[in-house]
Structures are given as C-alpha cells and as structure tokens.
Amino acid sequence: MEADSKPKKSGARLCCVCNQNRAALKRPKTLEQICRECFYAVFEEEIHQVILENQLFKPGERIAIGASGGKDSTVLAYVLSELNRRHNYGLDLFLLSVDEGITGYRDDSLETVKRNELQYGLPLKIVSYKDLYGWTMDEIVKMIGLKNNCTFCGVFRRQALDRGAALLKVDKVATGHNADDIAETVLLNILRGDIARLSRCTSIITGEDGPIPRCKPFKYTYEKEIVMYAYFKKLDYFSTECIYSPNAYRGFAREFIKDLERIRPRAILDIIKSGEDFRISTTTKMPEQGTCERCGYISSQVTDAFTLPDTL
Amino acid sequence: MACNSSTCNSSGCYKGYVEEEQPKPNTKAAVNGGNSCQNLCVKCKVNEPVCCGIGGENSRFCKDCFKNNLYGKFKQAVTYNAMITPPDKVLVAFSGGPSSRVVLQFVHEMQYKAQKNYDANKDKSLPVFGVGVAFIDESSTHSFTSQHIEKAIEDIRLIVSNLAPPSKELFVVPIESIFSSDGIDGKERLKELLDAVSDVTGKEDLLSHLRILLLQKIASENGYTRIVLGSCTSRIACHVISATVKGQGYSLSADIQYVDSRWEIPVVLPLRDCPAQELNTLCSLDGLKIVELLNGPCSGINGLVSSFVKVLQEENPSRECTIVRTAGKLTPFHFNRVPEIHDSNVPSATRRHQKRYTLKPNGSLSSDSFCPICNSPLKKSNFPSSLRSHGSQQNPDLFASACSSCQFQILPKDPSLMEEFLSLLPQQMITKAKHGDQGNFSLLREQIQEFLFSDGENEI
Numbered sequence: 174m175e176a177d178s179k180p181k182k183s184g185a186r187l188c189c190v191c192n193q194n195r196a197a198l199k200r201p202k203t204l205e206q207i208c209r210e211c212f213y214a215v216f217e218e219e220i221h222q223v224i225l226e227n228q229l230f231k232p233g234e235r236i237a238i239g240a241s242g243g244k245d246s247t248v249l250a251y252v253l254s255e256l257n258r259r260h261n262y263g264l265d266l267f268l269l270s271v272d273e274g275i276t277g278y279r280d281d282s283l284e285t286v287k288r289n290e291l292q293y294g295l296p297l298k299i300v301s302y303k304d305l306y307g308w309t310m311d312e313i314v315k316m317i318g319l320k321n322n323c324t325f326c327g328v329f330r331r332q333a334l335d336r337g338a339a340l341l342k343v344d345k346v347a348t349g350h351n352a353d354d355i356a357e358t359v360l361l362n363i364l365r366g367d368i369a370r371l372s373r374c375t376s377i378i379t380g381e382d383g384p385i386p387r388c389k390p391f392k393y394t395y396e397k398e399i400v401m402y403a404y405f406k407k408l409d410y411f412s413t414e415c416i417y418s419p420n421a422y423r424g425f426a427r428e429f430i431k432d433l434e435r436i437r438p439r440a441i442l443d444i445i446k447s448g449e450d451f452r453i454s455t456t457t458k459m460p461e462q463g464t465c466e467r468c469g470y471i472s473s474q475v476t477d478a479f480t481l482p483d484t485l
Numbered sequence: 486m487a488c489n490s491s492t493c494n495s496s497g498c499y500k501g502y503v504e505e506e507q508p509k510p511n512t513k514a515a516v517n518g519g520n521s522c523q524n525l526c527v528k529c530k531v532n533e534p535v536c537c538g539i540g541g542e543n544s545r546f547c548k549d550c551f552k553n554n555l556y557g558k559f560k561q562a563v564t565y566n567a568m569i570t571p572p573d574k575v576l577v578a579f580s581g582g583p584s585s586r587v588v589l590q591f592v593h594e595m596q597y598k599a600q601k602n603y604d605a606n607k608d609k610s611l612p613v614f615g616v617g618v619a620f621i622d623e624s625s626t627h628s629f630t631s632q633h634i635e636k637a638i639e640d641i642r643l644i645v646s647n648l649a650p651p652s653k654e655l656f657v658v659p660i661e662s663i664f665s666s667d668g669i670d671g672k673e674r675l676k677e678l679l680d681a682v683s684d685v686t687g688k689e690d691l692l693s694h695l696r697i698l699l700l701q702k703i704a705s706e707n708g709y710t711r712i713v714l715g716s717c718t719s720r721i722a723c724h725v726i727s728a729t730v731k732g733q734g735y736s737l738s739a740d741i742q743y744v745d746s747r748w749e750i751p752v753v754l755p756l757r758d759c760p761a762q763e764l765n766t767l768c769s770l771d772g773l774k775i776v777e778l779l780n781g782p783c784s785g786i787n788g789l790v791s792s793f794v795k796v797l798q799e800e801n802p803s804r805e806c807t808i809v810r811t812a813g814k815l816t817p818f819h820f821n822r823v824p825e826i827h828d829s830n831v832p833s834a835t836r837r838h839q840k841r842y843t844l845k846p847n848g849s850l851s852s853d854s855f856c857p858i859c860n861s862p863l864k865k866s867n868f869p870s871s872l873r874s875h876g877s878q879q880n881p882d883l884f885a886s887a888c889s890s891c892q893f894q895i896l897p898k899d900p901s902l903m904e905e906f907l908s909l910l911p912q913q914m915i916t917k918a919k920h921g922d923q924g925n926f927s928l929l930r931e932q933i934q935e936f937l938f939s940d941g942e943n944e945i
Contacts, residue, residue, distance in 0.1 A: 359729065360726070360729070362811075363725065363726070363729065363808060363811050363812065364797065364804065364807065364808060364811075365807070365811075366807045366810060366811045367811075368811055368814040368815075371811070425793075425796065425797060425800070429789070429793045432789055432793075433730060433786070433789060436785060436786065436789065437686070437786060439893070440730050440731070440786070442732075443729075443730060443731055443732030443890075444729055444730055444732075446732045446734065446889075447728070447729040447730075447731075447732055447733060447734025447735075447737070448729075448734060449734070450732075450734040450735035450864060451734045451735070451737070451738075451815055452735065452738050452815050452816035453814070453815060453816065454816045
C-alpha cells in the first residue's frame with residue numbers, strides 16, 4: 174500500500190483512514206499506516222462483520238469463550254463483550270478455562286483468567302484434566318516423552334471444553350483461533366496427509382451436529398494484530414508458550430508462515446482461501462467423524478480420550 | 486502411486502499420528518541366512534547395492550535394479566494414463582536439469598524399444614511414436630555471457646544427437662519468440678513486460694506461464710500431439726505448497742495430475758512419482774549429462790517454499806511423497822485425462838485401453854472458465870464479474886477475468902497502467918480473455934454434438 178500522498182509535515186505520517194491523527198503503527202495485514210483509534214475501529218469492525226456474515230450467534234444464546242489466559246482468548250473476551258454491548262448481540266457470555274496440569278505454564282495463565290473474570294465481568298468456570306481424567310499433562314509427558322504429547326493434549330482439551338460447556342449449559346463455545354493458527358493447520362494437514370481434517374479445518378463453525386457447536390470469530394484476524402490490539406489497549410494476558418511446544422511439528426509450519434508474512438502479508442489469508450477452495454469430494458472415502466460409542470462425544474473412533482490412555 | 490518409503494502414513498486412526506514421528510524403521514533381516522541387508526540389493530538380492538532410494542536403509546539398490554525401479558514408475562505412468570500412443574508425436578521439454586534429462590532418456594528408451602519391435606514385426610500396422618526436443622533459451626532474461634549460453638546449447642545438441650536412432654528434432658527457441666515479432670523487438674517487449682510486474686514472485690510465475698505458452702506454440706506449429714514435462718515428485722510437492730500459499734487451492738488439482746488437457750496440446754507428467762533425489766542419483770550412476778543453466782535461484786515465495794520443502798525433506802525423506810499423495814486426493818478436473826482418440830487408424834485395442842484407464846469425469850462436465858494469464862480454472866463464483874464486463878469494452882476486462890492470484894501478483898495495481906500492460910502481453914493471453922466465456926459454449930456443444938444436425942460437418 175502506498176503511503177499517504179499528502180506532503181509530509183516535517184516527518185509526521187498521517188493515518189490513512191482519518192487523515193488527522195499521526196499514524197501510530199503499520200497494520201500487519203495491509204501495511205496501511207494508521208492511528209490507534211482507527212486501528213481499534215477497523216479491528217473491531219472486521220470482527221463484527223465476520224460475526225454477521227457467518228451468522229455465528231443468535232440473540233439470547235449463552236456463549237462460553239474458551240479462555241486460556243493467552244492473548245487470543247483475552248482479546249476475544251474483551252472484543253466480544255464490547256461488540257455484544259455496542260451492537261446488541263443479546264448474548265450471555267462466560268469464560269471457560271481448561272487446566273491441563275502443566276506446571277510453570279497453565280498454573281500461571283489461570284491466574285490471568287481469574288483476573289479477566291473480574292476485569293471483564295464475565296463469570297468463569299475452570300475444568301481440569303485431574304478432575305476429568307485423573308491425571309495431568311505433566312504426568313502424561315513423563316510417560317510418553319516429548320513427541321506426540323500435543324496430539325493427546327489437544328484431544329483431551331476438546332473434550333474438557335465440551336464437558337465444561339455442558340456444565341455451564343451454554344449453546345456454543347467460541348475459541349480464539351486466529352488466521353495464523355488456521356493457516357498453520359491447513360499446511361500441517363497437507364504435510365501429514367490428513368485429507369479429512371483438511372476438509373474441515375477452515376470451517377468457521379464446527380461440530381454443529383454434536384453436543385456443542387464451536388466457532389472461531391478470529392478466523393480472519395492476524396495474530397500480529399491481536400498482539401497489537403492487546404498491547405495498545407494494555408490488556409492483561411499471559412504471554413509465554415507452552416513448555417512442550419518447541420518439539421511440536423507445528424513449529425515447522427509456524428516458522429514458514431512467519432517468513433511468508435514478511436514477504437507477502439496477505440499470504441496467510443490466501444492459505445485459508447485455498448483451504449476453503451480445495452476440491453475435496455464429499456464422497457471421498459474418509460474416516461467417519463461420528464460420535465463415540467462409549468460416551469457420545471464427537472470422535473473419530475471410540476473417544477480418543479478413552480483409548481489414548483489405554484496406550485499409555 | 487508408488488513411493489519407496491515405508492514411513493508414509495495413512496490418515497484417520499490416531500495411531501497414524503503416534504507412528505508418524507517414529508524414527509525410520511530398521512533394516513529387516515534378509516531372506517538368506519540372516520545376512521545383514523547392507524550387503525545386498527533389496528530387489529534382486531544378488532548384486533551389491535551402490536545407491537539408496539529415498540527410503541534410506543530400506544532401499545539400497547544395485548545400479549540395474551535402481552534404474553529399473555525408476556523406469557518402471559515412468560512406464561507405468563505412461564501406460565496407465567495412455568500418455569503416449571503409436572500415432573503420437575511427443576515433444577519433450579528439456580531444461581538441461583536432471584529431471585528433464587531423465588525423462589528425455591526414458592522417452593528415448595521407450596521409443597527405441599518400440600522401433601526395434603516395429604522393425605522385427607512383419608505386420609507394420611503400429612507406427613512408432615515420434616519424439617522431438619524443445620529447449621527454451623531464457624538468456625534474454627538473465628545476464629549470461631553469450632559464450633555460456635552457446636556452450637550450453639552445443640551440449641544440448643550433442644545430447645540429442647546422441648539419442649539416435651531414432652533421430653529427434655531439436656528446437657532451440659528464445660523465450661521472446663512467444664511474441665509474434667521476434668528479434669530485438671521481442672527482447673525489448675519481454676523486458677518491458679517483466680519490468681511492469683513489480684512483484685518478484687509474479688515475475689517468476691509470469692515467465693513460467695510464457696514458457697508453457699511457447700512450448701504449446703512450438704508443439705502446435707510442428708505437428709506434435711503431446712508435451713512431456715520432467716516434473717518430478719519434488720517439484721510437484723513445491724507446487725502444492727506454493728499454490729496453496731498463493732490462494733490457488735481451487736485450481737491446484739488441475740496442475741498436479743499425470744495429464745493436463747486444458748491446453749491445445751495435452752501436457753503429460755510421466756515422472757510424477759519419481760523423487761528428485763533418485764533422478765539425481767540416476768544421472769550420476771548412468772553418466773547422464775546435465776546442462777547446468779543457472780537461471781538464478783528462485784526468490785520470493787517460490788524460493789521460500791523450496792527451502793521449506795527442503796527442510797521438511799531433511800526431517801523426513803518421505804515428506805514430498807506425502808504432500809503429493811495428499812494433493813492427489815483432491816478432485817481433478819474433467820480435462821485431467823487424455824482426450825478420447827477418435828482416430829480410426831489407432832487400433833481399437835488401444836482405444837479401449839485408453840477408455841478404461843482415463844479418469845472418470847467429475848460428474849457432469851463443469852463449464853469452467855480459465856484465467857487468461859495462468860490458465861487456471863476459475864471457481865464458478867467468478868463468473869458474474871467476467872460476464873458483466875464481457876463485450877462492454879474495446880479491450881477485454883482482463884482484470885475481471887483473471888484469477889485473484891494473477892490479479893494480485895502480475896497485473897498492475899494502477900488501473901491507468903492496465904492498457905499498456907495489455908499491449909505487452911502475448912496475443913494468446915489476450916485472445917483467451919476475449920473468448921474466455923466462449924470456451925464454455927464449445928464444451929456445451931461437445932455434450933450435445935451427437936444430436937445436432939450440422940451441415941458440412943463430419944459426424945463421427
């Protein structure tokens with residue numbers, strides 16, 4: 174994007190939207206020079222449009238926001254409650270947190286969520302692996318080592334969210350998955366040969382035929398912009414990565430996307446677009462995503478959460 | 486699709502994830518007397534192995550078995566997809582690199598065998614297919630010394646002349662010949678065109694679109710019926726990722742099949758199942774000369790993708806295969822099969838064989854429109870915009886009829902520069918933009934052809 178063509182006032186750059194305030198930042202998504210107020214406005218408005226166009230919510234619904242204490246879920250909680258007020262979505266919002274039992278990571282981030290509960294006035298519910306399954310991630314990692322633990326954790330967390338959502342009696346769960354996450358997942362599924370997941374991973378709403386549908390209002394929101402928003406608004410969040418993540422295969426995709434964003438910021442949205450457009454036949458023989466025989470939750474087989482522990 | 490590695494996983498069961506990252510499997514005990522497999526070719530178990538496939542320890546081959554394994558993949562691709570039939574004249578696109586050297590070698594060997602059969606056969610009904618070679622000289626886009634390029638062309642002539650009998654025609658064509666006017670004019674125009682593209686990746690991609698158009702031109706003007714590319718698994722894996730990254734997910738499946746008939750002369754990829762590493766090994770084993778024309782490393786997105794895939798390969802040598810296999814599960818297009826042979830001179834056995842093995846069309850014939858620049862099929866939702874603008878101006882609304890990727894990385898951002906840009910593009914692209922929608926009419930006509938009474942046209 175070209176800079177504002179107005180003659181520069183002794184080095185001052187003007188916001189390209191309002192043309193009045195000094196530009197405080199460059200938008201990672203578009204490289205536009207923009208002032209803080211206009212950035213907040215365009216950031217919030219884009220999310221509002223995504224919510225409307227994809228009909229994510231209905232008035233009167235009870236929505237649980239998956240809250241980890243990290244930047245994505247904190248900003249999600251903040252923005253959703255703001256938009257709920259501003260545009261009268263008519264939603265009942267809750268914070269829902271999962272405690273996997275990862276020392277030095279989760280215990281700290283939960284403190285952040287407890288503060289968010291007070292700061293945003295949203296009721297909080299915490300569900301823990303210890304209570305649900307009888308063990309913590311730390312204990313699992315001790316048993317299986319540092320490879321594949323992310324797979325286990327992801328499966329357990331999804332079920333924990335479902336359980337928590339059921340306890341809260343909510344209609345939907347909203348998670349803070351952002352554009353970078355989804356782009357990474359698209360690439361990951363190509364690399365790992367998972368055509369079934371590839372066909373599902375770009376859906377903004379998932380699990381509609383299951384107990385609790387889930388949606389991703391940040392599907393088109395760049396991670397860098399979420400960070401920027403949280404930074405400028407001085408939002409309270411926990412900024413450390415999970416201690417087990419350096420070994421994750423996802424790291425390859427993440428590095429690549431970071432490099433990509435540097436040369437072509439729109440590539441992240443282009444990956445998502447590709448993911449949406451892939452010609453995957455609905456008649457392609459794919460592993461069924463049905464419901465678990467034992468407990469009824471969405472699963473590829475007997476709930477992974479039941480069989481996975483058997484392999485431990 | 487054959488893949489040498491035993492670490493390829495299938496998706497679905499969570500076990501696939503757990504085993505996915507397992508270290509590469511150990512060598513299995515040999516059949517005879519528990520000897521360590523290290524000392525024998527895994528295929529014939531007789532000779533000493535001299536090289537490895539991408540399966541690492543599991544695929545140590547002797548020279549003959551290694552070559553036969555690769556040639557076997559090539560032959561299977563050709564037969565299974567009816568790529569080359571007796572009446573065909575096949576143009577091999579030769580870049581000088583290892584993949585195109587191998588495909589040229591294999592096509593030659595296939596032709597040689599066919600010739601011997603023909604000579605030995607009393608019944609001369611099945612002619613031997615013809616083979617030509619095309620080398621596109623892109624020196625005008627780089628700063629090579631003319632000495633360098635002349636030496637390279639000499640080497641190529643020597644390679645081709647040594648691949649006889651049967652003899653093969655060699656076309657050495659400068660890239661600027663894509664424009665009807667060539668010589669200095671063409672060079673200038675090409676330079677102007679490429680300079681008008683500000684995006685580095687766009688420039689590289691535009692050049693490759695021009696390349697394929699030129700190959701089409703050479704083939705068409707010289708009576709060739711097929712174009713053979715040496716695209717190997719590795720190259721296709723890179724294309725899968727780069728197409729995804731450029732937002733071309735819809736058209737991706739069109740580019741990576743064995744056969745691509747959306748062009749006037751169908752393009753075939755017989756080395757689709759061969760990893761670059763193995764093709765490189767074959768070149769050194771067999772002493773196949775490679776002509777290194779350093780076209781410069783790819784930069785921009787293409788270069789980034791290629792480094793990324795390289796890193797992945799180092800981590801797991803079967804990754805390229807997995808990428809191509811995943812993309813292979815995407816639904817191809819109706820043009821991803823050889824056109825039906827209506828030539829009654831072709832033995833009916835061959836026609837039946839071809840009918841059996843060509844891909845079934847995807848439901849009803851979808852009437853695709855194509856991007857005039859990269860020829861990628863456009864998703865239906867693009868239709869309304871191109872129809873609206875069609876016929877309303879002197880110049881075709883190139884912007885509206887192009888795919889979103891070309892709109893972003895190739896076409897000029899400033900609308901006032903569009904007209905000049907159009908004047909620089911080769912005629913083939915402009916014509917396509919004008920008649921883009923009419924392509925659909927001919928497709929529709931094809932469906933109802935048999936019911937039409939048309940004067941002066943031969944019925945089949």
